[in-house]
Amino acid sequence: MKEKYLINARIIDPKNQIDENGGLIINEKGLIKATGKKVNSSNIPSDAEKIDLKNKILIPGLVDMRVFVGEPGFEYKENFKTLSNAALSGGVTSVVSMPNTLPVIDNVSMVDFLKRRGRDKSRINIFPAASLTKNAEGKQMSEFGLLKKKGIIAFTDGIQTIQNPQLMSRIMNFASQSQSLIMQHAEDNILAKGGLINDGEISTRLGLQGIPALAEKIIVERDLSFLDEYFCRYHISQVSSEKTVSVIRKAKAEDKIFTAGVSINNLSLNENDIGDFKTFLKLSPPLRTENDRLSLIDGINDGSIDVIVSDHKPEDEESKRLTFEQAATGAAGVETLLPLALELFHNKSIKLEKLIASMTSNPAKILQLNKGSLDEGSDADLCVLDINKSWIVKKNLLKSKSKNTPIENRTLQGQVIKTFVKGEIVFQQD
């Protein structure tokens, strides 16, 4: 591979607090050799490849901490190849895959399968998460140490919450020994039982059983109490309500060490969008009120919430063409994560650097990955962005195998132009 000189870009690298016009050099091994204003068109060797980015924005490739792949077991919903194409068209170069497959990712032999499939079929970096408990049943804890040794970077039951407090305390206690990252999907099963959408005026009007915000808050409060006794690397996968943001803000002010994420769906949509029983907006955690949405934005801005995830959950049409109660939960979103997040920049909710940090350097730091930055010597996983280009989301143009986007026909401002993985162009907008 020839050296590549990417020039005439606005370089934003939140980890190194860089926001300047300049370029980036990719060496023969696909690593970042140099970056910033020192790289310009005046010093390009004649044998190097020159790519003029025409004043577009160059950022690290995104790290998406919550993505569901259909492999193994649900290949008809998404496979590694379709996921990879979808992710790259959205500037996402690394994903953490959820373990809720068939079978569940809960043992060492599954890890080898995933790594091999991920390597052979996809061009993105796939970092598999394993389940916290065997078969994600919430009974017997997984082999944290052995799985971590095999390359598992995080543990979560994905769509399930560890309900049993005794088990959760023991998981936190045990996992600290291997310094494993515990990611909790916070929802009390009994409080949320039968619930379909946020408990509030909309659930009353639609006649759908509600999921109270307390179901989330109670689990977060419980786990944070355990954290005092059994310190471990603890992450709340997705926060959805103002109540939980308040708990997190207070705990962080008391210097508790943990992190939290939010889905782009909860940041960009609210319960009113469900309209006339749109099953594509049946999500977990549910979309809540506009007030909750605004509090999540505040949470990003004051550091209570660290990362934004796509919560990409591909579901085939048959699983969604049902009554709201019968329909599957989740929305596809890995390829619209960044453009939809940019809405929050354009409408002045969140500053650009903060927004990008929440999808690059922050998740990388939590996951302890050498990704999500433009550090010299790191893999040249990059995303080139036209921040002003507007386009309309059409499900038929999506690359994901499942088309269950919650933002069909929404006009977005900002589009990924090019994506690089390890120095190679793996996606280019026509």
Place this chain on the structure above:
Amino acid sequence: MAIIKKLKAVKIRQNHLLGIQDLSISEVSQILEESKTFINLNKSASKKIDLLRGKTQINLFFEPSTRTQSSFELAGKRLGADVMSMNIVNSAIKKGETLIDTAMTLNAMHPDIIVVRHQNSGAPNLLSQKVNCAVINAGDGRREHPTQALLDALTIINRRGKIEGLKIAICGDILHSRVARSNIYLMNMLGAEVNVVAPKTLLPHSIEKLGVKSFTDMKKGLDNCDIVMMLRLQNERMQGSFLPSQREYYEYFGLTPDKLEVAKKDALIMHPGPMNRGVEIDTNLADDINRSVIREQVELGVAVRMACLKLFCKKN
């Protein structure tokens, strides 16, 4: 064949009757006016006319129903339609067919009207997107039961002449009740003041935003009311414990002569049925011919459903 008075040109904007929420006040008036014309027909010796002759009506009831299903069946037959009631218990639904597939199958038989009851809120909405005929909601989950609210309105108008300015209390299991929701929308639309009375565990979140006052003290909720609508405790929809016992419920929320005393002297008692005597209502009150209009509700239900079938079938 009986002769009925011709009304002015029918203007129903909707293709389907999915809920009171979708109707305008003029559409409601149209349905109620139309219903009145059928009341006498239903009392006459020859009850059958040929308004819907040649039309096919399919009743698709996914939940057990006695009065609503038979009411719709009679209504269709009296208008001259061919009425078919699907027996869901033996149908393909039980073999795993989805609602949409069932709808497509029935649609291929070219019905003019499908009357649907389903345990999931919003099921008639989904159905209506997939078929070419009119869909009439006969109750979906806990969302809406529009024809019940319309027949309640007709019953009140029949007795009181109007709804505007009346004070109406809806008492009981509001949380699980589609009848309560449809009546809240309709009575508000027609200018009544609506109170809901229930224990807090059976009141849905933000119910006041639907335009009602909520009470947990029945005597306060019934104070000076013109109409008392009682609801059944929907035990089959309850997951877990909402109440200590039926005995305690009856003590505080059962309609008794003592509690009724605070309402207007001539307040009417209504109930959508089926009643649980001694659970939500004193058995003598339920049968009090001076106060209870429960049987009249059933009678006018047929007229309201005839009107709905006529008005919505016409659209296609």
